[in-house]
Amino acid sequence: MEHSEEKLMSKKKPAFPINHFLNDYLIEHSRNIKIPIFYEDLLRFQGSVVVYDKNDEDTLWVRVYFSEFDRQEIDLSLKKVYNILHSNGNEDNIQYLNIDAVDYCTFGNSKPFRVKVRNVLNDNYTYFYVKKTDASRVYGLELEHILSPYNLNFLVYKDTLIEEHIAGIPGDTFIKEILPKCTEPQKSQIAKEFVKFNERCMIRLLGDMRSYNYVIVPTHDFDSVVYKIRAIDFDQQCFEGKFKVYYPQFFKENYPMVQLVGNKLQENSIEQYKLEERSIVAKRILSSEDRLNELIFCMKNDEISNDANIEQLKMQIHDFTKDISFKKSKNMGEVLESALDFVRRNYEDVTMR
Template sequence: MPDEAPTITRRKEFITISDELRTYLRHYGRLAALPALYRDLQSFMSAYPLMDKEGRSTLWDTVVYERSQLKDLWPRLTSIYSLLKTGDLKAVPHLYVERVDFCGFGNSKPFRIRVVNEYNDNYDHFYIKVADASRVYGLELEHLLSPNRINYLVHEDTLIEEHIAGVPGDVFIGEYFERSDVNRVRIAKEFVKFSERCFIRLLGDMRSYNYVVDMTPDFEETQYRVRAIDFDQQSYEGAKSVYLPQFYKENLPVVKLCTKYLNYATMQQYQQEERSLIARRYLSEKSRLRSLFRAMKHYPAEPPAKVVQLKKELGEYHGTGVFDDCMSMGDIVERHIEFMLGKQLGEKTSAHPH
């Protein structure tokens, strides 16, 4: 395990969504007039801890509203769910809000809405958060460069996100690693590829509770995919180690698993495979990515000292001066992606294996 531990700003400042970023979001169908905003959910009158099936705290609280509020608020929330899922803003009669949970633990202080279909009791969730430019950049980069598609909407200072299904990383590490029916080699492979995706696009704070493991039964064995679920720390911190998931103590069992089942040559092979896939996505979405990077660079709001630190540490890590003239995190992210994918993009420069 590397001896350099990442440091995370405890409460990251929210970065306002600029007019240029809103124009980008409107162009790509991410803006929508919503019937309820984040502030509408803040007026709950009480809350009580939400426990899991084992009676342990989930760090979420179920909130309670006055009865007079519910008649007005619940149809607006089911309308948002309908818009998120079907593109049609209307209250669906057979959907109802069973519960609203609030988490004051994370940076985004999200509300989680549980929607139930009264015909079959099937349920789903979505999230209402304060709109933050860092998170939006993270969601967009995930949508464009990862194998996953992300569904979200923005209106004024409110961000709506769909639920990303999977076993929470900390639960997966604690309960699945030792099971006889799991393929540890496949799990190790997917964690290597996940780490590579995070580092290339500089998504930080991938501790075990900030990602999930999606398991899909195949005709012979189960397939695994590790998916980020928290995008607050998209290119915000200055320490390079923040963007390397293997540096977090919460992921130490993952590091040990990879070390046990994969040799260095195999890990390099998986890293190269992932770079090739990201490069294909990059080339197919190059125009959209250029627009996104412009918005990131034209309205930098991250602390300048963090920009200076990150470009210095990345330059030292890769043994290059290509980051020296970067003036914002947007500059660094664009340059880092192109540098890491240099060979796959047909460029002359490429990163050293890590």
């Protein structure tokens, strides 16, 4: 696996509105549901304090507080949103919910709010996020739901996006604090997972998987711990023009992972794991064909990038695959359609021999 230091990302990606095709798709698949609060409502906070981690380092999140007048209304609305996201919207349990904190992040594109909800009967808590709607992110979330091993829970209503929290250890924290303490077999398993994650992001054109945009999820299996890698940020779906942006291996933040792959895996093993991931994605493409085709139709009738990026990306993937369909692509939806078709065809060609 290679690693590159060149500047990969544009300075800032614009947010794209939800068009009527995507809106209809979201309604059909129960993603578009009326909610009692909007992103803009949370911007009415009166002040904030910095949130520090356990090492007293700035987390880049601030804890916001509201006027007494706003607080009651906002708390109640956030509890209702929690119930809509995680249940059927029934409000019988609202008296047992408490909004422990509302945090705001000024870092990154989406400037999200993170809401901590606690059940006062047993002190169990969870988080959800309130963000501004961006079509790129919605496409990214849906593609993750369809093509990855993980189901995602989110809601869109007008200009507000509600996302469930994806639990795990932030990649940058894992690389810095936990990876050095892992056993040699664990390091080999993590290297394998990074190869598969790298391949999955590239296939479905999810960009900007720097170490703070994914989490590592440890699972106990018999007498060992197995690590999986999950994306947690989806706003760089099919926007950038450089093909390398869609490979996590090319971000300097992931260099320790790339080194791990080089140290732990032989070239034929890397190729085997790439093939395994392509095959798994191909099976998901085939098993979710109707829903995926609906989503791709929306993307093909949408504007989620600019002409320069589309031209650059389609030509770079054409040079990589030698598949003429990339050259013919007119927008990012068609580029992604060609990429998924390429994976599916290769899988079918092999299985039908």
